[in-house]
Structures are given as C-alpha cells and as structure tokens.
Amino acid sequence: xxxxxxxxxxxxxxxxxxxxRERVYETLLELITSRALRPGQHLVESELATHxxxxxxxxxxxxxxxxxxxxxxxxxxQGAFVxxxxxxxxxxxLTVRTLLEAEAARLAAGRADAExxxxxxxxxxxxxxxxxxxxxxxxxxxxxRFHASVLEMAANAVLAELIGQVGRxxxxxxxxxxxxxxxxxxxxxxxxxxxxxxGDGERATRIMRQHTEHTRRSYHELRPS
Amino acid sequence: xxxxxxxxxxxxxxxxxxxxRERVYETLLELITSRALRPGQHLVESELATHxxxxxxxxxxxxxxxxxxxxxxxxxxQGAFVxxxxxxxxxxxLTVRTLLEAEAARLAAGRADAExxxxxxxxxxxxxxxxxxxxxxxxxxxxxRFHASVLEMAANAVLAELIGQVGRxxxxxxxxxxxxxxxxxxxxxxxxxxxxxxGDGERATRIMRQHTEHTRRSYHELRPS
DNA sequence: CTCCAGGATCCTGTAGACGAAATGCAATCG
DNA sequence: CGATTGCATTTCGTCTACAGGATCCTGGAG
Numbered sequence: 133x134x135x136x137x138x139x140x141x142x143x144x145x146x147x148x149x150x151x152x153r154e155r156v157y158e159t160l161l162e163l164i165t166s167r168a169l170r171p172g173q174h175l176v177e178s179e180l181a182t183h184x185x186x187x188x189x190x191x192x193x194x195x196x197x198x199x200x201x202x203x204x205x206x207x208x209x210q211g212a213f214v215x216x217x218x219x220x221x222x223x224x225x226l227t228v229r230t231l232l233e234a235e236a237a238r239l240a241a242g243r244a245d246a247e248x249x250x251x252x253x254x255x256x257x258x259x260x261x262x263x264x265x266x267x268x269x270x271x272x273x274x275x276x277r278f279h280a281s282v283l284e285m286a287a288n289a290v291l292a293e294l295i296g297q298v299g300r301x302x303x304x305x306x307x308x309x310x311x312x313x314x315x316x317x318x319x320x321x322x323x324x325x326x327x328x329x330x331g332d333g334e335r336a337t338r339i340m341r342q343h344t345e346h347t348r349r350s351y352h353e354l355r356p357s
Numbered sequence: 358x359x360x361x362x363x364x365x366x367x368x369x370x371x372x373x374x375x376x377x378r379e380r381v382y383e384t385l386l387e388l389i390t391s392r393a394l395r396p397g398q399h400l401v402e403s404e405l406a407t408h409x410x411x412x413x414x415x416x417x418x419x420x421x422x423x424x425x426x427x428x429x430x431x432x433x434x435q436g437a438f439v440x441x442x443x444x445x446x447x448x449x450x451l452t453v454r455t456l457l458e459a460e461a462a463r464l465a466a467g468r469a470d471a472e473x474x475x476x477x478x479x480x481x482x483x484x485x486x487x488x489x490x491x492x493x494x495x496x497x498x499x500x501x502r503f504h505a506s507v508l509e510m511a512a513n514a515v516l517a518e519l520i521g522q523v524g525r526x527x528x529x530x531x532x533x534x535x536x537x538x539x540x541x542x543x544x545x546x547x548x549x550x551x552x553x554x555x556g557d558g559e560r561a562t563r564i565m566r567q568h569t570e571h572t573r574r575s576y577h578e579l580r581p582s
Numbered sequence: 583c584t585c586c587a588g589g590a591t592c593c594t595g596t597a598g599a600c601g602a603a604a605t606g607c608a609a610t611c612g
Numbered sequence: 613c614g615a616t617t618g619c620a621t622t623t624c625g626t627c628t629a630c631a632g633g634a635t636c637c638t639g640g641a642g
Contacts, residue, residue, distance in 0.1 A: 224515040
C-alpha cells in the first residue's frame with residue numbers, strides 16, 4: 133500500500149524554490165532513507181505525482197536519477213522499485229567507502245591547518261557530549277559533519293562527490309548499526325585529529341581504515357546471517 | 358554552431374532496440390567523448406531531438422543523466438553545455454582513479470585464479486603486438502579490456518561501477534596523452550600480472566599506483582601549463 | 583481441483599503544447 | 613556618449629494526451 137507511506141503528515145510539502153525535479157528527488161530520497169518507502173516497494177509515477185502535487189514528468193526525472201545512483205531499480209515497462217540491498221552489496225559498498233574515506237584522510241593530513249584542526253576538535257567535543265547524553269540523532273548529525281569536514285580539508289571535489297553518494301547509501305544500509313556504536317567512534321576521531329595535526333598521512337589512512345572497518349564488524353555481529 | 362557537430366554523417370542513427378533515452382544517452386556520450394561535440398558547446402534539446410529523430414523528452418532524460426555523471430553542465434533555464442574540464446578537476450579525477458584501480462588490483466590479487474591470469478597474459482600479448490604495430494585504436498581497446506579484466510577479478514560491483522564512470526572521464530580528458538605511452542604501459546602490465554599470480558596484494562597495489570601515476574606525469578609533461 | 587486462455591486494467595514510454603524565465607539587443611534618457 | 617530600461621526572441625520547465633506492453637484477474641475446460 134503506497135498511501136501507507138505517503139500520508140499528509142509524513143510528506144514534506146514542496147515549498148523551497150528550485151527546479152521541481154530537484155525537490156521531488158530530494159523528497160523521494162528522504163522518504164527512502166527514512167524507511168517511509170521500503171525496499172522492494174513499487175513506486176508508481178502517477179501516484180507519486182498525485183501525492184506530491186506535481187505531474188508525472190518531474191517524478192520520472194527524479195526516479196531516473198535515483199536509479200543511476202542505485203536507490204531504485206528501474207525495470208523496463210514495469211516501473212521503479214525501491215532497491216533491495218543484499219549483504220554482498222552492503223559489503224562491497226563499505227569496502228569502497230573505507231577506501232575513499234581513508235584516502236580523504238590521507239589528503240587531509242597533507243593540507244590540515246590549525247583552523248581546520250580546531251573545527252574538528254570542536255565537533256569532537258560536541259559529539260562526545262551528545263554521545264554521553266545518548267542523543268542519537270545529534271550524534272549521527274555530528275558524525276556526518278565530522279567526516280564532511282575531513283573531506284573538505286582533502287580539497288578533492290571528485291572524491292567528495294563519490295563519498296557523498298556511497299556514504300549515504302552505506303548509512304542507509306547500516307543505519308540500524310550506526311546507533312550501536314556511538315562513543316567508541318569519537319575516541320577514534322580523536323586519534324584521527326592527532327594524525328592530521330602531525331601531517332602523518334599514513335597514520336591517518338590507517339586510523340580511518342580501522343574506523344570504518346569497525347563499522348563493518350559491528351554490522352556482521354549484528355546480522356550473523 | 359550545433360549543426361557543425363551533427364551532420365548526418367557523424368550522427369549514428371538510433372537503431373538498436375532498448376529504451377529510447379538509453380540510446381540517446383549512449384549516442385550523446387559517444388559524440389562527446391569522440392570530440393564531435395566540443396567542451397563548452399551549447400546543446401539545445403529541440404535541435405538534438407530533431408537531428409536524432411525523437412521528441413524532446415528522451416533527450417531531456419539523457420541530458421540529465423549526463424549531467425549527474427559530469428559530462429554536461431545543466432544551467433537552469435538556459436540549457437545543457439558540454440562540460441569544460443579544468444586542470445584541477447583532471448588531477449582530482451586521476452587521483453581517484455588511481456585509488457580505485459589500485460584497490461581493484463589489491464582485491465584481484467586475493468582472488469586471481471590460473472584461468473584469469475592466463476586471460477590477462479593473452480591480452481598482454483595482443484596489446485604488445487598492437488603497440489609494436491602502432492595500431493593505436495587497438496592498443497586503447499586492449500588496454501581498456503585489460504583493466505576491465507582485473508576489475509572483474511576484483512569481484513566488487515560497486516567498485517566496478519565507480520571505475521567505469523571515473524575511468525571514462527579520465528580517458529576523455531587524457532585521450533591526447535594515452536596515445537603517447539603505448540609500450541611502457543604493457544611492461545607495467547606484465548609486472549602487475551606477476552603480482553596477481555603471487556597473490557601479493559600490496560605489490561599489486563603499488564604497481565597499479567605507479568602505473569596510473571605515470572599517466573599523470575605524462576599529462577603534466579605534455580601540458581606544462 | 584488445477585491449469586490454461588482470454589480479456590480488462592493498469593502502468594509506462596513517448597509525443598506534442600503551453601506558460602515562464604533568462605538573454606540579448608535596441609531605443610531612450612540622463 | 614554612456615548607462616539603463618523595455619521589448620522581442622529563444623529555450624527551458626511543466627503539463628496533458630495517446631499508444632504500446634505487461635500484469636492480473638476471471639471464467640471455463642480438463
């Protein structure tokens with residue numbers, strides 16, 4: 133039942149300016165990542181269009197973009213289905229993210245300045261505080277911002293773009309896991325900052341590798357399937 | 358001048374079956390990579406639609422996909438322009454490709470079997486032969502297939518997807534360079550095969566890093582801007 | 583009771599049309 | 613003479629309409 137996930141209360145009404153397809157894209161992505169639209173669910177263009185108050189065309193374009201980015205599967209003459217992640221795929225995605233994040237850390241180590249380090253320290257402080265307060269939402273947000281900051285220091289737009297896509301899908305797959313390991317994560321962040329301050333690219337790479345690798349282990353412990 | 362690049366002779370008529378937007382996408386991508394459509398050129402939907410014998414909608418969808426993949430820039434209410442690569446961007450892309458290819462080599466080293474090795478050897482033989490014969494087109498094709506084989510051995514679909522996109526853009530930017538270093542490339546390939554046979558992931562990684570790094574150096578030597 | 587055939591229905595893929603925004607040029611005013 | 617404002621053109625963004633194909637349900641026969 134589609135209407136189950138598209139009641140008026142849960143759908144952010146399109147308000148902000150900008151191309152319509154863009155807003156539809158963001159809305160659908162939000163609905164998918166938030167599990168309002170569940171994996172395997174059949175997305176009907178006309179239904180989405182009606183519920184969002186637009187015509188089919190912007191919905192089509194949004195769906196196709198979602199398709200190229202791996203969020204939905206677009207079966208010919210049949211329509212769009214929310215992608216169903218497999219364990220194998222989740223594993224591969226995490227492998228790639230580990231790789232990309234590690235490289236970002238390495239690049240960041242070669243460019244880190246005092247100001248950037250200070251910003252990371254502050255995020256770390258706030259992250260630990262949120263972890264102690266068990267404010268899960270805030271922990272996740274700060275974690276994302278921490279990684280984004282490292283990425284910014286790496287100064288590689290292409291790398292940032294890729295991590296943005298891969299990372300978001302990883303967070304989607306692993307969101308049940310992410311809540312588990314709040315505190316340990318921030319201790320590792322401290323180590324990373326130290327490596328960045330010293331400009332030690334190799335150590336930063338290694339730490340980031342371990343950091344994301346821990347996430348993988350948590351995942352497999354949680355789902356020993 | 359759009360008609361300059363879209364004369365009947367240079368436009369492959371859409372013939373093969375499949376979704377129309379897909380064929381349009383491939384056609385445009387071919388036109389871009391082959392330099393028939395030059396960087397900065399303004400692509401008008403209606404013109405493309407007319408010349409390809411379809412309506413604007415499939416063209417729109419193809420252009421948007423090209424936009425998300427970085428081939429064209431889609432300026433709002435103005436249209437699509439073939440992306441103009443900057444030196445900085447080319448550098449970043451090459452960095453990422455180096456990283457991804459190196460990881461592919463590492464994974465492949467852990468999974469290489471006799472059959473796969475034999476296939477690589479054969480591609481290497483044929484590649485060297487083509488290089489000696491100075492058959493540039495064939496060298497490029499075999500080089501692509503060689504890397505594709507390594508990628509297949511890595512057995513990571515996500516990684517393959519990313520390399521596919523990044524690699525194609527790198528080949529676009531560096532195509533003037535690629536023609537320069539035909540022979541040296543294949544010697545390095547031999548070394549890579551040896552590392553894969555020994556299952557030495559670290560060595561395979563290092564070789565692949567050097568391999569793509571050499572491409573970067575060639576580029577900067579050719580364009581000391 | 584099961585299986586196959588036929589038809590109805592739904593959905594996608596594509597085409598064509600309308601309205602809106604941005605651009606470039608030209609005329610006018612300071 | 614230069615800057616600015618208004619207009620005309622072009623092109624995109626969106627909507628509506630139609631045709632083709634797949635799916636699903638129903639009804640009947642074995």
